[in-house]
Amino acid sequence: MDLLERLQAICGPEHVSDVLADRLCYRRDCGPTTGGVPDVVVRPESTAEVAEIVRLANEVRKPIFLWGRATTFVGFGVQEGCIVMALDLMNRIVKIDLENQVVTAEAGAIWHAVDSELNKLGWEMTVPGGGGMFSCTVGGTAAYNAVPHGITEYGMTGGHVVALEVVLPDGTVIRTGSAANTDAPFPIERGANGPDLAGLFIGSCGTLGVITQVTMRIRRVPECERFLFYAFERLDDAVDAATAIQSQRAATFLVGLFGGPKPDGVEGEAFLHVIIRDSVMEAERRAQAARVCCETFRGRPQDPEGTRRYWTEHMYSWLRNTPASAYYGSRPYYCPEVAGFLPTQALKEAIPMLHDYIANNADFARVGMHVKGFDVYFSPNSAFLWVDTLYPEMDPEARQVGLQVRADIAEMLFGRWMSPGGIVAGIAPYIMQRLGPTYGLLKRLKAALDPNGILNPGVLGLGGDDD
Ligand SMILES: Cc1cc2nc3c(=O)[nH]c(=O)nc-3n(C[C@H](O)[C@H](O)[C@H](O)COP(=O)(O)OP(=O)(O)OC[C@H]3O[C@@H](n4cnc5c(N)ncnc54)[C@H](O)[C@@H]3O)c2cc1C
Incomplete structure (x- = not known):
């Protein structure tokens, strides 16, 4: 029996495909890396089937790439000729x-x-x-x-x-x-x-x-939700207000907008959305604390209807007071995302540095790139900064510039303040070497658990050709 037949024997023929049209759909996530075309796509229905597939892959030394719904924006690293194992049927x-x-x-x-x-x-x-x-x-x-x-x-x-x-x-x-x-x-x-x-x-x-x-x-489910929206003339004031809100534990979710299109109809240079979820009494107390934090640092209160719509309708564009149709253009754009944690106060240096980089990069405008946002999800004690730039996907030159922008920004931020969240394959080259002995430990763990490099080789810089 060849590999296809053995996989079909495990999962049933209807859950295994080597048809090119199917395989092409399993090569890339939402990120800029095109990815290799797998030899076969397999969709197990149970843990027992997953275990059998993994054992078979070890026997024939064929790498497996795991596929949830491929919604990451980073670059999956699917290799040519591998098995893609999609977990979508295990959905109970x-x-x-x-x-x-x-x-x-x-x-x-x-x-x-x-x-x-x-x-x-x-x-x-x-x-x-x-x-x-x-x-x-x-x-x-x-x-x-x-x-x-x-x-x-x-x-x-x-x-x-x-x-x-x-x-x-x-x-x-x-x-x-x-x-x-x-x-x-x-x-x-x-x-x-x-x-x-x-x-x-x-x-x-x-x-x-x-x-x-x-x-x-x-x-x-908490009893109630409250929403606030503030505009600031100065980045530093918004960052200080955010730090104060963090130390008061006032917000369930605090989102900062420090680049990209400004919220429609609002004047200012930096913006904070505040979402609070709690009992009615506690939510009111926390909202008052957040107001004091913002107004102490010269924040101007705005209509929080966009904040409410963002949270309840789950549509990102409402953070900028715009419906999705106005926010996402008709052209296919891809996002060479760089995102990670940095100390909240470091935003005061990092954000101006990003603005300077874009302003002084002639290629950026020439190939039609945009800044979608320098947006921050504040954690309890730090800032998770999304540097979202967009390049027009149909233009190969723009893609090259987009990848270079990602490399430059990763270098700029990881070298001074930032540690990324999701790494997958796309961000691994910019961060793993910086982890020093910690990267060494991860490599040892990988080698001990997966000596044949079967699972997601190359992802996180582990188990790939460089190892
Ligand atoms: C509109 C939109 C908004 C988003 N917003 C956010 C956001 O706010 N925050 C954020 O962090 N991300 C965000 N993302 C990115 C993405 O949604 C998340 O990271 C998501 O959680 C990934 O889930 P997934 O099932 O698509 O995993 P995938 O993208 O399929 O997989 C992610 C990684 O995990 C591996 N993997 C998948 N399934 C398994 C498994 N069962 N066992 C082991 N490994 C596995 C994959 O091989 C891959 O390396 C957003 C994406 C979209 C499309």
């Missing part, structure tokens, strides 16, 4: 456990689909997911450790994971935390049964194992 909600305040879903379940089921019961996941929540999977989101909405109060996605079921690169199936106890396999506490093994797979972008089930914490 395994258990909503209100008593123990957790939900368990298969890796391929869509994030918001899980939340919607909880919402019907008056509950929600304790972290709302990132902007891709309507298309991304829970497994891919944990594997990437997406930066979520609500990060200012709730922190990172990975912090809300209670337990994972993972297929290791040799096909062994493990469970993490309290769920690891085979005599009492309750997914209720991550910090049980020794080291935090869930943490090993969160953010590792599928290089160390295939996440097949995710258990997340849940809570009752």
Whole structure:
């Protein structure tokens, strides 16, 4: 039997394809890297099938690339001639456990689909997911450790994971935390049964194992939501107001706009959106604290209707008071994104440096690039800055300039202040070498768990040709 037939024997012929038209759809994420064309695409329906596929790939030494919904903007790194394993058919909600305040879903379940089921019961996941929540999977989101909405109060996605079921690169199936106890396999506490093994797979972008089930914490939907929107004449004032809001723990979600189109109909140089979710009394107290923080630093209150629409309708363009049709042009643009965490106060230097770089880069305007935003999701104690530039995809020269812009900006920011969130393959060349001995440890872990370099080789700079 050849590989195709053996995969078909595992998953059924209807879930395996070597048809070129199918394979072409599995080469790139939303990022600028075109990617190689896989030899075969396989869509398992169960953990047992995943384990068998991984064992087979080891036997025939054929790399597997994992595919949630490919909503990352970074560059997947799919190699020519590999197997793409798409997890979309593993999309069941395994258990909503209100008593123990957790939900368990298969890796391929869509994030918001899980939340919607909880919402019907008056509950929600304790972290709302990132902007891709309507298309991304829970497994891919944990594997990437997406930066979520609500990060200012709730922190990172990975912090809300209670337990994972993972297929290791040799096909062994493990469970993490309290769920690891085979005599009492309750997914209720991550910090049980020794080291935090869930943490090993969160953010590792599928290089160390295939996440097949995710258990997340849940809570009752908060009683109310409040919205504020402030404009500032000076960047430094907005940054100081944001720092104050962080130390007051006033916002559930604080978003700053420091570049790109200004919000429609609003004067100013920097802008803060504040979203607060809490009981009615607490929300009012926190809103008052946020107002004081903004107005102390000369913030001018604006109509927060765009803030409300952004949050409740999940459409990013409302942060700039515009509907989606006005915000996203008709031309295909791609985003060579650079994003990461830096100290909040460092924005005072980093943002002007970015503006200077764009203003002095003649190629940027010549090939029709735009700044979509220098936007910040404030965490409890730092700033997650998205440097979103756009290049017109149909122009090869513009693509080259776009990639160079990404390289320059990564160099500028990672060299002084910033550590990226999701790395995948696209950002790995700019960051992994900077991790020094930590990169060395990651390589040793990869070599120990995946000696044949079967899972996502090259992603995070692990297990690829350079290793
Ligand atoms: C409109 C939009 C808005 C977005 N907003 C945000 C945002 O606010 N914050 C943010 O961080 N990101 C955001 N993103 C990027 C993206 O949605 C998230 O990072 C998302 O969580 C990725 O999920 P996915 O299922 O598409 O994973 P994929 O993109 O398919 O995979 C991500 C990585 O994990 C690996 N992987 C996938 N599934 C598994 C698995 N089961 N086990 C192990 N490894 C796996 C993949 O090989 C890849 O390396 C946005 C995307 C879109 C389209």
